[in-house]
Amino acid sequence: MFVINCPYCGERDQQEFKAGGEAHIERPKQPTELSDDEWAEYLFMRKNIKGIQFERWNHAHGCRKWFNMVRDTSNDEIKLIYKMGERPPSE
Amino acid sequence: MLNYNSPIDNQVEINDLSIKEVSPIMKLNLRGKKREFLTAAGKHLDMILPTEANTSSSSSKLTSMWLSPDEWMVVSNELIEKDTNEYDLEENLYNSISKTNLGAVVDVSDQFVMLELKGSKIYELFSSGSPFNFNDFKEKKGSTTQTLLNNIDVIIHNKGENLVNLFVRRSFSQHLFSWINDSASRL
Numbered sequence: 001m002f003v004i005n006c007p008y009c010g011e012r013d014q015q016e017f018k019a020g021g022e023a024h025i026e027r028p029k030q031p032t033e034l035s036d037d038e039w040a041e042y043l044f045m046r047k048n049i050k051g052i053q054f055e056r057w058n059h060a061h062g063c064r065k066w067f068n069m070v071r072d073t074s075n076d077e078i079k080l081i082y083k084m085g086e087r088p089p090s091e
Numbered sequence: 092m093l094n095y096n097s098p099i100d101n102q103v104e105i106n107d108l109s110i111k112e113v114s115p116i117m118k119l120n121l122r123g124k125k126r127e128f129l130t131a132a133g134k135h136l137d138m139i140l141p142t143e144a145n146t147s148s149s150s151s152k153l154t155s156m157w158l159s160p161d162e163w164m165v166v167s168n169e170l171i172e173k174d175t176n177e178y179d180l181e182e183n184l185y186n187s188i189s190k191t192n193l194g195a196v197v198d199v200s201d202q203f204v205m206l207e208l209k210g211s212k213i214y215e216l217f218s219s220g221s222p223f224n225f226n227d228f229k230e231k232k233g234s235t236t237q238t239l240l241n242n243i244d245v246i247i248h249n250k251g252e253n254l255v256n257l258f259v260r261r262s263f264s265q266h267l268f269s270w271i272n273d274s275a276s277r278l
Contacts, residue, residue: 008144008159008160009144009145009236009237010144010145011224012222012223012238013222013223014222015222015239016222016238016239061237061238061239061244062159062236062237062238063144063158063159063160063162063237064159064162065159065160
């Protein structure tokens with residue numbers, strides 16, 4: 001169990017949150033011009049690395065807001081939390 | 092509130108804790124982000140919606156609770172009339188907010204059940220089923236939080252020393268009530 005600092009509500013238990021997958025994946029501007037492989041790449045392929053990962057999280061059982069998190073997947077250390085729409089830090 | 096059947100028909104008093112349903116209470120859900128929304132809501136409610144997280148504000152008739160940066164729940168402090176489902180306040184808010192697309196006003200009176208908990212062991216009961224840290228919450232009158240209690244979504248409002256209002260969705264209320272019953276008996 002770990003504590004997540006929701007940018008709106010403050011520190012809350014992990015139980016109240018839902019993970020929402022990798023962050024900052026941009027929807028292609030012209031989906032019709034993509035090949036099936038490129039579309040599949042956008043739709044399904046995720047990094048899932050061991051180390052520092054950019055993720056989206058949702059405070060599902062609290063304020064129900066989405067936010068971004070930089071988390072080290074090897075030890076669950078949360079490096080940074082920032083709101084939706086904010087630019088990701090460059091390391 | 093027409094044809095209202097209470098999901099919880101008894102009052103429980105165990106271990107210095109008393110739990111009962113308070114009904115009928117008017118409950119409205121307000122959503123909106125714009126400045127005009129806040130002014131319109133403020134005008135009709137005759138109070139400013141709280142913008143600080145996990146807080147609430149009260150007037151003589153109403154209490155507004157912060158749920159999220161753009162969502163509030165407004166409840167009546169007193170019981171309302173039993174034989175109607177219409178409230179002037181809701182209509183006024185609906186006309187000035189929903190119809191003008193400033194935000195949304197939803198009547199959730201029948202969606203949420205309000206339980207009133209009294210006694211010195213309220214927070215011991217909560218701690219037995221909630222991951223939320225109640226240390227600061229219980230010291231500050233008026234604090235509000237949305238959290239889990241026995242894995243059920245609840246809204247908790249600190250009304251004062253040893254007095255708490257708990258809002259739970261109607262469909263979960265019976266289950267939560269029986270859990271409270273069971274858990275309180277072992278405090």
